[in-house]
Amino acid sequence: MLKREQAYEALxxxxxxxxxxxxxxxxxxxxxxxxxxxxxxxxxxxxxxxxVSWDVRELISQTVNRLTEISEQARSQIFVALFPHIAPYVELGWQLHQRLPYQSYGKPFRARSEAITGARTETRVRWVQAILSITQEYEQDIEWYAVWAAHIWQQDILGILLAAAIEAGDSLSDRVFDTLLTCARGEHEIGAMGKHVTRSLLVASRPEGWTFIENLLIAAQRQEGLRQAILETIDEAHPEAFRRMVKLILEHDLLRFSATLRATDKWFGLGWDITQKKVAERSLRQVLSCLEDPGRLDSAMHSKDPQQVYLALWAIAFEDAMAAIAPLPNC
Known part of the structure; x- marks a missing residue:
């Protein structure tokens, strides 16, 4: 792994x-x-x-948003012109956003309905523009980004791009995956651990990557920074990876660490502090039971405890936010 000063000079x-x-x-x-x-x-x-001047920026934004209205083939033409070395992965990353949370700020709510198209469009467009700002500075191939991401500003943005490369199933998928594992272990001569690693491995549909991050979280012990880097990307994880991480947190009593409590509270927005570990644990168990067994949602929805109802709605919104609105008149 290169030191910061060495990486700066090499870049x-x-x-x-x-x-x-x-x-x-x-x-x-x-x-x-x-x-x-x-x-x-x-x-x-x-x-x-x-x-252009600032007074026509709104018109520019409207033009950019047409990315969602054109076909995949047309969009790919644009990406080839702007990202010739990584165009297929940018398109796959664009599509990958379909299963990611439609919001930012740590809420893992997804949306199948077209009613939330606006929010998803904004997230996707911002991502493409962020990737564009990186490639304008360093125009390289996907393997290069896997190696150097830790040393680049906005490295976490590259996590979705690298997840797309892992899922691509092409000749480079395994090489990108293996490079990220080597970086995370601290064994790469250039690359290093960072949020681009945790995000890509948790988002991609590759269970070996989830297992690796699980083991990394268990082994973190006193490494609060590493634990926080992992926890802060769990909200975007593949839905099955998210369930596995919640199980892991409960099985290994990871709520005893303040970083874990802060991260889980961000998912739910209930304002937990270090004195409410038991409450957080109980809430996580309820949400996990609803996510794993939808049959338990009905009883939770009819509970007299408002928090149980909230957590049941949260579990529904995890899969589809619009579906969580439908039961409200009957609560």
């Missing part, structure tokens, strides 16, 4: 920001007009590729 050789636009201008200009407008809008420019 200078890879910087491409001053030449990026020159290299991509031709590819963007050759896109069909409707797609060209979207590509330029992602770069904060008008349909002619010119920088």
């Amino acid at each position: 200078k050789e890879f910087r491409t920001a001053d030449r990026w636009l020159d290299r991509h201008q031709t590819d963007i200009s050759q896109l069909p007009e409707t797609l060209r407008e979207i590509a330029w809008a992602l770069l904060g420019r008008n349909a002619n590729g010119q920088t």
